[in-house]
Amino acid sequence: MKIKNNTADTLNKPVARTALHTGLLLALALPVVPGIAHAQADAGAQGGLEEVVVTARKRAERLEDIPVSITALSGEQIDNMDLTSLERVAAYTPQLVVTRAPFGSGASLTLRGIGSPFSSVGIEQSVAVIVDGAYYGQGRTINEGLFDARSVEVLKGPQALFFGKNATAGVISIQTADPGEELEFKARGGYEFELETVLGEMMVSGPLTDTLGARLAILGRKSNAGLSENLAEPVDAEFFDVATSQTNVYTFPGAARDQPKEEELFGRLTLKWDPSDDLSSTLKAYVSERSQGSMTANVIVQCPEPTFFSNPGIACPKDDYKTYQNALPAQIGNNFPYAKGSDLYEDYDSYAFNLNTDYDGIDRLSLNLVLNYQENDYEAIQEYFYENVVPGYATYKSTFDAYSAELRGLTQFDGPLNFLVGGYYQQTERHHQDIVLIAGLENTAEDRNRYVTFDKDSETDDDTLALYFQGIFELGDDIEITAGARYTDETKKSYFVQPYVNPAVTNVWVPDQFVRDDQSFSDWSPEATVSWKMTPDLMLYAAYKTGFKSGGFSNNSILTPTTPPGGLSFDEETAEGFEGGLKATLLDRQLSLNVIAYRYEYEDLQLDFYNAANVSFVTTNAGSAVTEGIEFEATYAPNALPGLNLHGTLNYNSAEYEEFLGPCYIGQTAAAGCVLTGPGGAPFQDLGGQALANAPEWTASAAVAYDWELGAGRSLALLVQAKYVDDYYASGFGSPLSQRDSYYRVDASARLRLDNDAWEVAVIGKNLTDEFIVTGAYDITGTGFGTGEAQGRLADQASSVDLPRTVQVELTYRY
Template sequence: MHFLKKPLTVALAIANLGVATALAQEAEPAKEEKSTGLLEEVTVTATKRETDLMDTPVAITAFSQAQLERAGATNVRDLAGLVPNLDIGYEQDQASPVISMRGVRSTNTSELGDPSVGLHMDGIYSPRPQGAMALMFDVERVEALRGPQGTLFGRNSTVGVVNVISRRPDTESFEANVGVELGSWDNQVMKGVMNLPVSDTFALRASFIQQTRDSYLDGYYDPNQWDRRRLPGYAQNAPDLVGDAQTLIQDRNWWGTKKELVKADGEDFYNNIDQYAFRLAALWEPTEKISWLTSIEKYQDQGAGSINTLDCDKLELAGNSCENIYGPGADQYTVAVNTPGELDLSIESFRSSFRWDFSDEMAFIYNAGYAVQDRSNLVDIDAGVTDWDMEIWFVDTEYASQSHELQLQSTGDGKLQWIAGAFYFKEKNDMDGLFNAHMNDSAFWDQPNRTLESEAVFGQMTYELTEKLFLTAGYRYSKDTKQDVGGRNLSCNRDWGLGEGDAGFPGCYPAWVWADGLDADDYFNQYSADHFANPDIYSVATNNDNKGSWSDSTFRLGLDYDLTDDVMLYAYVADGFKAGGIGDVVVEYLQDPLTAEYATDENGEQIIEQVYQQNYDPERVTTFEIGAKGSFFDGSLNLAATYFLSDYTDMQLAAPESVHDVYAIEQNPDSDNFGEVITNGVVVYNTRNAAESMIQGVEVEFQWAPIENGVFGGYVTWLDTEITSDFETRWNFANRELFEIPDYGLAHSNENPLLYRNLKGNELAASPEFALTINYAHTFELGNGDRIIPFVNVHWEDDSYLSYWNVDKHDFPTPTPEAFSDTREAFTTVDVSIRYVTADDKISAELFGYNVTDEIIPYWASAGDGVVRAPMSVPANYGVRFNYTF
């Protein structure tokens, strides 16, 4: 009851306010027809049929292309702050956004994980989270649905759906426009659209967009690290460091000459932009009853990818500073790397939507989609802060998917409206990649055939019980199967001395080769740039053949009531299901912790002590939601309010986790002693089921035109999240610092009882208690009909956590736990613009500024080696855009 008391009070107050306003309107003289109001009506497809936004019993936010442009939103990632309880971070290793809605997200962005927010393009499911980075251009609208949408939208929509709907070709009229945008860091955008009516029944529409922008980071190349193979020549030959400058990199570079950091060119450095996209769509309507829409689309990102930077504020709490690491003047946007970023991400899609209204009461719809995502990317993981010199390299990945959905739906005006359908989805993944810690080891993965197959049948109906009361009921049965065939994890064939072969090295690399007369800071440069991408230098460590299958039924049951012609109330209960998953197979061999020797059987084979299959169970959610939507004051105010309560069982939470301990005779990274037996954990990115969690909140959205030509908009949210059952787990966040354990192995050992904590009572990530967005646009009409439209948008969020660890809720030996916390302080961002539009709407020009208060906002948190890293918000930036319509 304590969990419910506060939000129910708020929800009842909102409901009472809506009812009181509605009754006041009913007391006014009756009107012959419903007022059209001052605000534009918005059509959405949240129920798989076209309905008015204010008449749809779902918490939904919709944006037009013009609204997206004004907000500077070019992809789904940019919707953060524009939609209630939506937060979007970024995971550098996978070049992937991490979408959180109502406190729920999936941090396993690999092919093994599934997102918690379903992404759909023109109503067709998009499986990989990287698809959210594809450019949104020439769109009809973008719809963000909150709450379980499993009945109609299917898999991985336990907490919501984002549906990007592109503009359809128009058979009625010719249209063409071009646009240009220029801005900070040499930002350049070009885009264009042409709509061509070929005949009365056939039309084509072509559109494109291209964007380039230099990096906003203060980037440097660092020739002091182990591996300099990929650095440009001028960086490799940097002059020796002289003078009093001190950096952490220089202090740790005990193996070679200290050299100056070299300023990198922002054009091809991390966090730059170099991308384009185009779409060609065709619409054929041979009769009034038949329409067939097809489109092909290509998206290409060939930038340098993104990189996490240091949280300087937390460093200072630890008695350190960014300047001590990177030199004078360094801040949150400074980074030094020895591995230049590389990203080559392409998504090629074909989408088809066929509709046949074969009777006055019924229609048949077939939606199909085919997509191929190819990606390679190279990321410097530690950015020179540690001795390990780590990089991750997705050498080649291909995700090929197909989606098919058949629908039958009612189209008449009868009391019963319904939809029934069947869904089939299949994805095949082929991946090669590696993780390289130059001081320690290299690991390669070869996954030629990881597959996902999903099947479902579904139905939903709405029945008019009375003229004002409607009942909705829906059901879906789903089955998901995931399988790995022929996948392998490979490890280094390390040669402990020099030998013959490629550049004199027969294996991945020898250890501590300076003993054989080769300078430690030179021996990696004996290799070719793609040396570690060769699987022949590795040996198979484990085979990942694995399979899992899960099925479940989900439902939706709701009522909506038309309190007046302008006010509706609704309530529903629905559940959602996200399939479980498979993971890599990890083998633990019997080993002596004192000598690091492996036990063998009579045939000389190493003895297997345990085999770990990192499989995890499905998660389920049941959500109860009540809401109200209304249009008040002759249509000048649109108001939508909702209260929701979600009960999650077996919520899937992902984090790096040590599976078991291994012992090796190596150099201890915490000393200069050679030949010590040190303990390391076999770390995998593991997804676990975290017992139960409860989530509740209130969302209020509004759009208000109190005066002629002036419109306010925005939202207010309250959110409460909590892990409500015991979740005993080994701590995996800044272990060495928080527990003050100098030995790396002990800090990550499953055998260390000091590392275990119960996370019951913790909050979920990206869940600020309160958040607010408010914006205002005013149209000034000039005498000749031209218009000037200034706009301002303010977004504020309360403090929150960036992970589910919640450092400040637990006790640690360190006296400064706040220096390694996962908290994000409250912040405020301000965006402004002023737009000039000619009377005939042919020409427009706009000046804009985003994040003009220059807030520094972290969107993720990883901690270790004495630092906290995160992807940071884009600094204050400005620009101008022009559009011309022919």
């Protein structure tokens, strides 16, 4: 694997910084040491491990009985550490990385080094997100509110049989809370100091009648300070009017100094109807609204030199939360499609309905029906040069809606053989517009398009039908053999057009030419598992699994004269491999041990490369990639000390291209492996053996949680987690500038509960080591030179980053 080890650099932290971190931890954790509470709900009062029930195989099973590599977070854990987004869940899940991105699909979810690039709208995520049994395939799902949740399960490796297409890397399954049999009420207020964030949460739940219950949950959050400090100064730019041949000068002011100042509002209403013991139906309605002052506030520039390439007078911020973004002049902003005056902005709105029905009224057969409708709307403007130079902008208007229905039946025969059979249908429509302004051109002969350099319009309609089955054979009480397959048939109809291109640049971008493609995909995805209960508390298993992710169409591509026929389409991605391991519960349910080894091969891995040299996107399929490794997990909850929970993980993962002739990064010289005479004349490099993006070889965590009963209805809950991540690349194309050193991250919380848990005061600290964590990177337009030549300079890179150290206080009342 082409990666160096810089562990020593991480260990050599300044003494003062280490002392500060130690003091913070001691203040929060008191008598405990680094760790995390894992799979411990109410076991604290008695000691020992709490039984955890998961639904990874579409049926309720104990965590220790399921032959799947899985990380399960309980509702209590989610609540205690404020894990209200997929990004926050990733910090607690080994080998899961969530990248929030400024364009394209808006996000990349990566598991064991396998993920989908954020730069393409048309590529579905390789990590499928399932909410209350329904599939959410868009990257912007990270904008949905993950709160008032019953559980989160992260399944690793291909999961095609039960979760269908687009689960080649794994699945994140979220179950939200349902109404109970008693009246419940919760109100929470909080404040986070770094971003000056105010939050409020409310939940009320209970029975309306003997058979009908309701639950309403609302979460709001507003940040009054920014993640990044915007230091951009005003910039003047001359615009040539192609209609009159005159030149006009516009001043682009610096955008808001503090960015992004997020605002979020989420709501969920649940109605649960239980008219009989055989029938249960749950209807959920979801609403999400998220807005912020800049879609690129979490993008920080990294440079190979001390200063910006495009603006040598400014020092490159590198690992510092500083950015340089210019707003639009009012005259342009008031006359540019989807702009909102001068300001940068990002708005996301969505709603969804989900109906989940269980019926057990047929002898020896359980039926489940899930109906889902979801719709989201996204608008934003991006300033994409980042270096306080004559700027460029793109506005985005993207809509997505989907309807799905799934019917599943599970037999319950007394004999050794049972079956699970299901059918799935989904219909989606995605419409995407990009409208681009490159400062320097205008056309007063146009009204709507006066300041538009070129615009893009694209749509994809998708119909998917799938059938799946599984045979479950129990050989006595000790051995279970399961085998099944899923058949998927999918059709996609897409178009792409650039309706307007400024006449001065029609030699660069092709105007008004429709590109259409009708695609069909079909696939059989088989799976087989053998599990052996050597004792009631020790299981061995081995599994063969496959996965399938359909091909598609690059909706946010760019059409140039050199775009090859079919250049906007890409093929399906497949996965195949094995995993096996043991799961043990020992010492009278005080200790659990899991050891799992795996190897999966991926063919035609879907990738998207932003070619900053000619402002175009290259969507392609990598030849092949392999991910293999071993995972170790242990949890200890001693009976002798009720309330104490120790948890640790250690993971080795090698994820790299096996065969792939891919694009060069800007500034990659011939000596560094870039060859100029690639297919179609484009430079290429041999990426065989190169590590995939966000694929550290080693990750580990160590954890302690202690729930201390103080008497008189009071208790104190303490929690600390330490996480280690090895060196990794933030980009999948090998740029040395995207290589990141290993780091340690520490999170902690302290909760004082009063009046028998009616009141709770909490302090939550995240990333207390204040690590600068990069989760994605790409070359910046107009920077770097010498690609494929003897001499060159690497392009500056835009890096998506995680939050710095945050400390939050909360006050909660429960009834």
